[in-house]
Amino acid sequence: MKRLVIIVLAGVLLVVLLAFSMTYQVRFTEAAVLTTFGKASDDSLKLDPGLKFKWPSPIQSVTKYDTRLRVVQTRAQTQQTSDNRQIIVEAACFWRVKDPLRFFERFSVAGDRSADHFRKAQEIIESNLRSAIGATSKFAMSDLFNAAGATKLPDLEKAILSGLVIREATAGGEKTVSLADYGIEAVDVGVTRVMLPEETTKAVFERMGASRDRLAAEIEAKGQAVAQAIRDTAENEARMIRAFADSRAQEIRKQGDREAATYLGQMNSNPELAVFLRRMEFLRDATAKRMTFVFPTSMPGFDLVKPDSLNGLKKGQIPAMPNLDRALSQQPAKQTEGGQ
Secondary structure, three states, rough: OOOHHHHHHHHHHHHHHHHHHHHEEOOEEEEEEEEEEEOOOOEEEEEOEEEEOOOOOOEEEEEEEEOOEEEEEEEEEEEOOOOOOOOEEEEEEEEEEEEHHHHHHHHHHHOOOHHHHHHHHHHHHHHHHHHHHHHHHHOOHHOOOOOOOOOOOHHHHHHHHHHHEEEEEEEEEEEEEEEHHHEEEEEEEEEEEEEOOHHHHHHHHHHHHHHHHHHHHHHHHHHHHHHHHHHHHHHHHHHHHHHHHHHHHHHHHHHHHHHHHHHHHHHHHHHHHHHHHHHHHHHHHHHHOOOOOOOOOOOOOHHHHOOOOOOOOOOOOOOOOOHHHHHHOOOOOOOOOOOO
């Protein structure tokens, strides 16, 4: 019984090993090349996904390639533009295996694994991409960097893409071969970075600083000119306002003098009455509030508050004013019309 179990297990293991060595699977993202004794023919290409059969190795072997996009990016390179400017350019190429059979025929010498084939293809594409970036010399700096936004970077990328060819050494020298001859399709090329060398960057920053200082000086000069114009306008308007105010004040003073001349004439015709009215006005203003004042009645303007100040005063007669000489600068007293 034990021997039977061993035989069964050995048979199962043999079947598994035969199935593993005689079958292979192709995914929908892959393409396979089936070789017989290391040779590939037109029937060797397997593109349909699924489980497939083959003879065990070393009779037949399978090499599978991932047909999805791959990226190759170059290191920074210094390039010269058509106007003799130095710039640093980095670019990337997006590629894939277009013809797996031809790809196998070209790169099978690099090794038995597909990873070896991809590594060799990537080295060739990277080398040719560095050479194709030389198309930068066909463009000026102003073409690649334009403040208006009309840049020619897409044209540069197309020029690099069209320049991706493989140069093969021959007995007669060198010949140019397209990537398609190697089963490779270059889908697109993109310029990933454009920089200026350190010396150029410093010079650009210095020019930018000088331009900024010049612009600031121009703006400051314009500001000072505008400020001076505003000050001049304000001063002119102030002079006009002052002149108008002085003229108007003189007119008001003249009008006041004309209107006051009538009252001055009336006051001069009877100065005693004018002084009397001012004294009464003074008393009215001084006693308008509830206040107590203590003044001697000998002071000018307060002699009318004497109890006997109006005694013996006749109708139409102005009260006697003892201090009138001092108030009227030593002028003799006059009587009003109808008085004594």
